[in-house]
Amino acid sequence: MPDTHTPLPLAGIRVLDLTLARAGPTCVRHLADWGAEVIRVEPPSGDDALGNPRDxxxxQNLHRNKRSIALNLKDEAGLAAFYKLAATADVVVENMRMQVKYRLKVGPDDLRAINPRLIYASISGFGQTGPYSTRGGVDQxxxxxxxxxxxxxxxGQGPVRVGIPICDLTAGNLLALGVMMALYERVTTGKGKHVTTSLLESMVFMLDFQASRYLMAGEVAGQAGNDHPVNSPMGVFQTSDKLVNIAASSTKLWTVFCKAAGREDWLEKEEWKTAKGRTADRPALNAAIAEQMKKHSAQWWIDTLEEAGIPCGPVNDIAEVFADPQVQHLRMALPMGDTHVVDSAINIEGHETSVHSLPPKLGQHSEEILLEAGVTRDEIAALRARNAIL
Known part of the structure; x- marks a missing residue:
């Protein structure tokens, strides 16, 4: 069992969170979940780039385990207070438009002049340099x-958006990985680095074998629907009661599948004897499998194919996902107050992530954070008087 008294891996790391929307907060959520002290620096207006209510x-899912300071970076005194926070921080994470951070004087050069050990982490739409660097970017x-x-x-359907904000999430995940690398390098060099990624870069990276098909073989992939782009049979099939995915494209799995399905005659069909042949004749192959699959229930097929060693599984909706016994065993629905949020998918022996604190109210910790940074109560009062903090 994890030792709940053992500090989490990132305990002692202080992060200033300047992020909005989703990509940046996704990065910071990793750091916060694993023990970093995260200070969310928000404008006193509390504007949220996604237009979502704070509650x-x-x-709630993106901003647990943080403290909040409401600080006006456009105010000279507010900016000076932020610089005091930056002087003791380990990491700053931001996903502003490239030119905005420089206009606000909170760019990497501004802050590392104050704190050379600072890791400055940036997500943008298209990169920090280049012809699109000043453009704003969103997931779709x-x-x-x-x-x-x-x-x-x-x-033939035409372009289709993926059903999750995959660019935002991937960029956030990759930036968190980059922050970890930079922190590790700092142990040796004593110096911080500017770590960057973008929505565009992260998604080109995630094209993976579809990208390498083009780069190495000149093949431009098209839409394949629920079928694997190059392997067959691998896709979605209707049973008597529910859709299931099966993956039986290798020679060994194809042989086992035919036997488990009671269709050993398929092994004698000349067009289907090789992986290349099965893919070339995919419409006829899929039609034959679909007809056979309708003879039994999804659970029957899952039990039969699992026993035979063939990867398979149901096509679930979101409610079915969280009712699944394996998902429940993995505790992916993390209790938070009187509700649940999505838990981290990272597992580290001896540790478990948890909700250390609920998402903060706007400016909930402004005074205590500034006091910790050495700002006096009189100076805090002066900041409030000029609406530089909330």
């Missing part, structure tokens, strides 16, 4: 520009 499901724009929408959906 709504999205904000990046999905389209990175080619993801061109390979998603049924053949």
């Amino acid at each position: 709504g499901y999205d904000f 724009i990046a999905q389209g520009m990175a080619g993801l929408m061109s390979i998603t959906g049924l053949p």
Whole structure:
């Protein structure tokens, strides 16, 4: 059992969170969940780039385990207070438009002049340099520009958006990994680095074998629907009561599948004897499998194919996901107050993530954070008088 008294891996790391929307907060959520002290620096207006209420499901899921200071960075005194926070921070994470952080004087050069050990982490739409660097980017724009929408959906359907903000989430995940690398390097060098990624870069990276098909073989992938782009049979099939996924494309698995399905005659069909042949004749192959699959229930097929060693599983909706016994065993629905949020998917022996604190109210910790940074009570009162803090 994890030792709940053992400090989490990132205990002692102080993070200033300047992020909005989803990509940046996704990065910071990793750090906060694993023990970093996260100070969310918010404008006194409390504006949220996603337009979500502070007590709504999205904000609550993204911003647990943080403290909040409401600080006006456009005010000279507010900026000076922020610099005091930066002097003792280990990491700053931001996803502003490239030019905005420089206009506010909170860019990497501004802050590392104060604190050379600072890791400055940035997510943008298209990169910190280059012809698109000043453009704002959102998830669906990046999905389209990175080619993801061109390979998603049924053949001939036209471009389809992936059902989650995959560019935001992937960029946030990758930036968190980059922060960890920079922190590790700092142990040796004593110096911080500017770590960056973008929605566009993260999605081109995630094209993976579809990208390498083009780069190495000149093949431009198209839409394959629920079928695997190059392997067959691998896709979605209707049983008597529910859709299931099966993956039986290798020679060994194909042989086992035919026997488990009671169709050993398929092994004698010349067009289906090789992986290449099965893919070339996919419409006829899929039709034959679909007809056979309808003879039994999803559970019957899952039990039969699992016993035979063939990867398979139901196509669940979101409610069915969280009712699944394996998902429940993995505790992916994390209790938080009187509700649940999504838990971290990272597991480290001897540790468990948890909700250390509920998402903060706007400016809930402004005074205590500033006092910790050496700002006097009189100076705090002066900041409040000029509406530099909340």
